Amino acid sequence: MNDYDSLYCKLYVDCDVNRNELVGLIAKSTSGKIERGSVSTPKGEIDVINNDDFDNNKRSKLPDGFLYYRFYLDIERTEGTERGLYIESISRLLEDFWLLSYKAVAACDFEEELPRKGGYNWQDKCSDLQSD
Numbered sequence: 001m002n003d004y005d006s007l008y009c010k011l012y013v014d015c016d017v018n019r020n021e022l023v024g025l026i027a028k029s030t031s032g033k034i035e036r037g038s039v040s041t042p043k044g045e046i047d048v049i050n051n052d053d054f055d056n057n058k059r060s061k062l063p064d065g066f067l068y069y070r071f072y073l074d075i076e077r078t079e080g081t082e083r084g085l086y087i088e089s090i091s092r093l094l095e096d097f098w099l100l101s102y103k104a105v106a107a108c109d110f111e112e113e114l115p116r117k118g119g120y121n122w123q124d125k126c127s128d129l130q131s132d
Contacts (some may be wrong), residue, residue: 007077009090009108012051013097014059014069022071023048029096030089043081043089047074059103066105066120091115 015022019037026048027034032041039046051072058068077086090106091114097104098119106118 006109007083007086009073009075009106009110011073011075011090011094012066012069012103012105012107013071013073014066014103015071015097015100019048019050019071025096025100026073026093029093041089042078043086044078045076049074063120066103069103069105087113094119 013022017025023034023037023039026032026039026046030039030041030043030046032039032046034040038048049072051069053068054070055068059065059070061068075090077083087110090108094104094106095115098116103119105120106114107120108114108118111118111120
């Protein structure tokens, strides 16, 4: 098991809902509280940010289209939260997004420990499997 200098996670999310709806969905998914447009949970703080680099055409281009998704989340661990529980909470959030058919990709030092390795290139891998 690796310990990382930073457990910061940037999670890119692409969906056709507005920011307030996304904040509400995250609060429900994490049992968190909405505070000034962010979500506070026992395991971390989640800031939901409109991506200034959002590009409707580039967001669907593999492999780096996620950089142009509509939103990104800045996720910081709450002091005292066990590392494994924090990573597990991000895993659940990713899976909740995918169940809703939202595109989501995590960029962090612990991507290898997340489902689908954080989602990077996952759609590309799925299309490779379908073409076999």
